[in-house]
Amino acid sequence: METDFLSACVQPAPQPVPAAPVPAAVGTNRTVQVQRLGRVEYVPTWDQQEALLAATVAVKTRNRQAEASGAAPEATPNYLLLCEHPPVYTLGKSGKPEHLLLDEAGLQAHGATFHRINRGGDITYHGPGQLVGYPILDLENFRPDIHYYLRTLEEAVIRLLADYGLAAGRIAGLTGVWLDFEEGDPNPRKICAMGVKCSRWVTMHGFALNVNTDLSYFGHIVPCGITDKAVTSLQQELGRPVPLREVEDGLLRHLAELLDAHLVE
Template identity: 70%
Template sequence: MDTLLTSCSTSVPASPVLHSASAATPHQNRALCVRNLGVQPYEEAWAYQESLLANTLERKKQNRNAIEQGETPVPTPNYLLLCEHPHVYTLGKSGKPEHLLLDEAGLTRYGATFHRINRGGDITYHGPGQLVGYPILDLDNFFTDIHRYLRVLEEAVILTLADFGVSAGRIAGLTGVWLDWEEGAPNPRKICAMGVKCSRWVTIHGFALNVNTDLSYFSHIIPCGIDDKAVTSLQQELGRTVPLAEVADRLVPHLVSLLGATLTQE
């Protein structure tokens, strides 16, 4: 069974309690392999995610057979893919095409592409200056709770932004990370969007953190179908360019800690 969740989800708590990661059992692999893909076209990154997902699902199938035969299962892997995309708009399975405000000629004019994809939710933008993370995790290695997983992703971003002196949080019913998120705040604005798919507890897709993003590209869509809230970036909030590598170097340890993982890099 597949689970689709997105930055438009309305059934998630705003202020979760994140439990400490429990100790791994003998068959759980908590090693997280981080792969930095650099600048990569969206469709190539998506195909790569799907290939890792397929390999992990096949491993899980083999392990079920091994256990039934009294054999020792082979641990499943966990990956975090980090990358940056050329200008692209992606529409989730429950999204509305009319939330893209550009026709084919407009997409060409702005040097952008458009893809319908298999996560849940509506439309979002990826582009240069945005740190995109795709965790390909077997949640059987950590915890089998997709809502808790989203809260972990959010918390890793919130802690990362705090490292740069930016206070961020959650808005009730809206997955993702926001500034001026408190009830009654005058200018709530999203800095990080999230959308995931989970197949047999293996995740794909992930988060997109606006670091030095050209925010004008968001004016060509109704982001996530929400037309009454703004978007922002770390650059806009700090008034300076921030190297993506510096942000990634802050974020990865937070995510590793929250998952109770150990880090391996290639």
């Protein structure tokens, strides 16, 4: 994959995740370095992702040169950044600016910032109480298939929510994780948004899971450009706050299983 692939909020009908992970190929690296960043500003975290992606792509470039000369390739690294952000709205490359319903004064009044970014998808919100995950993975270490990757992220969240007694799933044509997701359910609501960028099979950006999020901030956007469905959080569904560290630990467990990965901190 030599050009960027940008996944959007709207996708073809989701493909099911295989029951078992794809076996690791010889020479691949399935160790993922997990960094729990705490609450951090959005732009420095974006810059960190860009730097890790560029460094990984540089390894892949050197590997192509090494292979041409008969030398052994280097293993490419994998990372997963976990964090919260102060209130911020981000707009993907395929998004519409009018889906932000606040002007500059409105943003300041709500203590929020706004950034146009290079992921797929429309507009979304990040803020305190939301678990944001940024996997910087070389998919050639796992499976070079962007749809499989997105479905795997969704599946990890679906299994995590099942641990809390919540039945979650996918809605055909819409990336992310939903409650009341079956056709005909009365109140479909999104609990986890996703948007990624992939360059030469190296990913960045990722997912945002509403744990104890102040959902009122979503009232100032058209989330992912979707006008007829609600947004929810783990706290709202359970009627109690949930420790963010507990959610992180559970999600890491499911991601390790689904990716057949070794997570280290």
